[in-house]
Amino acid sequence: MIRYVGTRLLQLVVICFLISVAAFLLVHLLPGDPTLAILGPNDTPSARATLLKQLGLNHSLVVQYWTWVKNIFHGNLGVSFLTKQTVSNALSVAVPIDLELVIVSQVIALVVAVPLALVAALRPNKAFDRVATTTTFGFLSLPTFVAGPLLVLLFAVELHAVPATGFVRLSQSFGSNLKSVILPSVTLAIGSIAVYYRLLRADLISTLQEDFVTMARAKGLSTPYIMLRHVLRPSSFSLLAGAGISIGTLFTGAFVVEVLFQLPGIGYQLVQAIYARDYLVVQGMALVAAVAFVVVNFGVDFLLTLLDPRVRRG
Amino acid sequence: MVAADAGTESVLAIEAIPGATGAAPSRRTGLGALFWVCAGWVALMALLAILAGVLPLKAPNFQDYSAVNVGPSVHHLLGTDDLGRDLLARIIYGSRVSLVIGFAPVAIGLAVGGSLGLLAGYRGGVADSLLNALSFVILAFPALLAIMVIERFWQPISLLKLIVLFAIVAAPQLFRVMRATTLSYAGREFVVAARATGATTRRILLRELLPNTLPAAASFALIGVAIAIVLEGALAFLGLSVSLPTSSLGNIINAGVNNDNLTLNPYIALWPSLYIFLLLTALNLMADRLRSYFDIREVKL
Numbered sequence: 272m273i274r275y276v277g278t279r280l281l282q283l284v285v286i287c288f289l290i291s292v293a294a295f296l297l298v299h300l301l302p303g304d305p306t307l308a309i310l311g312p313n314d315t316p317s318a319r320a321t322l323l324k325q326l327g328l329n330h331s332l333v334v335q336y337w338t339w340v341k342n343i344f345h346g347n348l349g350v351s352f353l354t355k356q357t358v359s360n361a362l363s364v365a366v367p368i369d370l371e372l373v374i375v376s377q378v379i380a381l382v383v384a385v386p387l388a389l390v391a392a393l394r395p396n397k398a399f400d401r402v403a404t405t406t407t408f409g410f411l412s413l414p415t416f417v418a419g420p421l422l423v424l425l426f427a428v429e430l431h432a433v434p435a436t437g438f439v440r441l442s443q444s445f446g447s448n449l450k451s452v453i454l455p456s457v458t459l460a461i462g463s464i465a466v467y468y469r470l471l472r473a474d475l476i477s478t479l480q481e482d483f484v485t486m487a488r489a490k491g492l493s494t495p496y497i498m499l500r501h502v503l504r505p506s507s508f509s510l511l512a513g514a515g516i517s518i519g520t521l522f523t524g525a526f527v528v529e530v531l532f533q534l535p536g537i538g539y540q541l542v543q544a545i546y547a548r549d550y551l552v553v554q555g556m557a558l559v560a561a562v563a564f565v566v567v568n569f570g571v572d573f574l575l576t577l578l579d580p581r582v583r584r585g
Numbered sequence: 586m587v588a589a590d591a592g593t594e595s596v597l598a599i600e601a602i603p604g605a606t607g608a609a610p611s612r613r614t615g616l617g618a619l620f621w622v623c624a625g626w627v628a629l630m631a632l633l634a635i636l637a638g639v640l641p642l643k644a645p646n647f648q649d650y651s652a653v654n655v656g657p658s659v660h661h662l663l664g665t666d667d668l669g670r671d672l673l674a675r676i677i678y679g680s681r682v683s684l685v686i687g688f689a690p691v692a693i694g695l696a697v698g699g700s701l702g703l704l705a706g707y708r709g710g711v712a713d714s715l716l717n718a719l720s721f722v723i724l725a726f727p728a729l730l731a732i733m734v735i736e737r738f739w740q741p742i743s744l745l746k747l748i749v750l751f752a753i754v755a756a757p758q759l760f761r762v763m764r765a766t767t768l769s770y771a772g773r774e775f776v777v778a779a780r781a782t783g784a785t786t787r788r789i790l791l792r793e794l795l796p797n798t799l800p801a802a803a804s805f806a807l808i809g810v811a812i813a814i815v816l817e818g819a820l821a822f823l824g825l826s827v828s829l830p831t832s833s834l835g836n837i838i839n840a841g842v843n844n845d846n847l848t849l850n851p852y853i854a855l856w857p858s859l860y861i862f863l864l865l866t867a868l869n870l871m872a873d874r875l876r877s878y879f880d881i882r883e884v885k886l
Contacts, residue, residue: 420842
C-alpha cells in the first residue's frame with residue numbers, strides 16, 4: 272500500500288513538473304509578443320527594450336522558468352500587467368467561486384441521479400426505467416453551451432425566477448448568492464446527472480442479482496431498507512470512478528458557464544487574460560487549473576484504491 | 586484512470602467500465618433500425634454541409650436589414666438573426682466547421698494513434714512503455730485549456746491548426762483503446778496458432794488482430810467525434826474557434842445569447858442548439874449500439 276501510494280505520488284510530482292513546463296512554454300514559445308499588447312500605441316524600440324528588461328523577458332527561457340518557479344514557491348505568481356493585481360490575489364477571488372460551483376452542481380447531480388437510479392433499477396426495462404434512462408441519455412447530448420442558454424431562456428427570460436447573469440458573494444447575501452449560482456450549477460449538473468445515473472443503475476442492477484439480496488428479501492426486510500442499507504453501498508464504486516471522470520467535463524463546463532453567466536471564476540478570468548495576452552495571468556491560472564485537475568484525479572484514484580483493493584492489483 | 590480533458594472524454598472512459606452499458610442485446614438482432622436511422626441522420630447532415638454551396642441557400646453572411654429578427658417563414662425557413670442573416674444558411678455553413686473538426690482529427694488520431702496502439706500492444710518493449718507514458722502525459726493535461734492557450738498565441742486560428750491540435754488530443758486516447766484491446770487479444774490461441782504456422786507480423790496484425798480490435802476503436806472513435814464537436818462548440822462559444830465571420834455553431838449560439846438576443850429572438854440560439862443536440866444524440870446512440878452489438882465491455886483504459 273505504502274509502495275503504491277509512493278509510486279503514485281512520484282507520478283503526481285513528475286506530472287505537475289511537466290505541467291509547469293508546459294504552461295510556461297505554451298505562453299513563451301508561441302508567436303505573439305506580450306510587450307506589444309502592453310505598450311500599445313507607445314511602442315518604440317527603446318520602450319520595448321526597457322519593458323523586456325523590466326519583465327525579465329530578456330533572459331534565457333531556462334532562467335525565466337527558474338525565476339517563475341522559484342517565485343511560485345514563495346507564493347508569488349506574478350502581477351497582471353493589465354489590472355496591476357497580483358495573480359494570487361486574482362486566484363483568491365476566483366477559486367471560491369469555482370469551489371462553490373462544483374460543490375453545488377455535484378450535490379444537485381447526486382440528489383437527482385441517486386434516487387432515480389434506485390427506483391429505475393428495481394424494475395429494469397419497465398416504464399419508469401425507460402423514461403429515466405432515455406431522458407438521461409439525452410442529457411449526454413446537452414453540452415453546457417447548449418444547456419446553459421436554454422435554461423437562461425426558460426428560467427431567467429420567460430419565468431424571471433432568477434437573474435440571467437452576475438454574481439453575488441456568499442458573504443454579501445445568502446439568498447442572492449444562491450440565486451446567482453443556481454442556474455450555472457444546474458447547467459453543470461446536467462452532464463453529471465447523466466453519467467452518475469447510468470453508472471449507478473448498471474451497478475445496482477447487477478448487485479440486485481446477488482444472493483445476499485435474496486437473503487435480505489427472505490428475511491422480510493422492506494424494499495427501501497434493502498436498497499439503502501444492502502444494495503447502494505456495494506454499487507457505488509463505479510459512481511465514485513465516474514465522479515473522478517466527470518472532473519474533466521466539469522472543467523470545460525465551468526469555463527463556458529462562467530463566461531455565459533459572467534461569474535468571475537478561474538475560467539472567466541483565464542479567458543479574459545487570454546484575450547488580453549496577459550501572459551503571467553494565463554501562465555499562473557493555467558498552472559493552478561491543470562494542477563488542481565491532476566490532483567483531484569489523483570485523490571479520486573486514491574479513494575477508489577482504499578475502498579476497493581482490486582484496483583491496486585489491477 | 587486519467588480523464589483527459591475537457592468535455593466528454595469522460596463518457597468515453599465511463600463506458601469502458603464493465604457493466605456501464607445496459608443489457609447487451611442478442612447478436613442476431615443486428616445493429617438495429619435505430620443505428621441506421623442515426624447513421625442516416627449524420628450522413629444527411631454531412632451531405633448538407635458538403636453541398637451547402639450548391640443548395641439554394643441564402644448567403645450566410647448577407648445582412649438583410651429589411652428582415653431583421655423575423656421568425657420562421659417561407660422566405661427564411663428558420664428565420665433570421667439580429668443582423669438579418671438567414672439562420673438556415675448560417676447553421677448549414679456553420680456545421681461545416683463542426684463536422685470537419687469532429688471527424689478529421691478523430692480520423693487522423695485513429696490512423697496514427699490506432700496503428701501505433703496495435704503495434705505497441707502486440708510488440709511491447711521499450712517503445713510501448715515510452716508511448717504509453719507519453720499518452721498519459723498528454724491526457725493528464727486538460728485539453729480545452731491547452732488548446733485555448735495555444736491557439737490564442739498562435740494566431741490567426743485556421744481550420745488546419747485546429748485539426749492538428751484536436752488530433753494531438755484524440756490520438757493518445759485512441760492509442761490507449763487500441764493498445765488495451767490488442768493486449769487482450771495478443772495472447773489468444775488464434776494469434777499463437779497464426780504465429781506457429783509462420784505468419785508474418787504484418788499478417789498477424791492486419792488479418793488476425795485488426796478485425797478483432799477495430800469495433801472497439803470504432804465505437805470509441807464515434808464518441809471521440811462527439812467530444813470533438815462539443816470541444817469545438819465550447820471554443821467557438823468562448824470566441825476562440827475559427828475567426829469570424831466564418832460562422833460556427835458555437836459562435837451562432839453565443840451570438841444568440843449576447844446583446845439581449847435571448848429575449849428578442851430566442852431562435853438564434855435555439856436552432857443551432859437543436860442541431861447539436863440531434864447530432865450528438867445520433868453519434869452517442871451509434872456508439873452505444875456498436876458497443877452492445879460487439880459486446881465491448883472489457884476494455885480497460
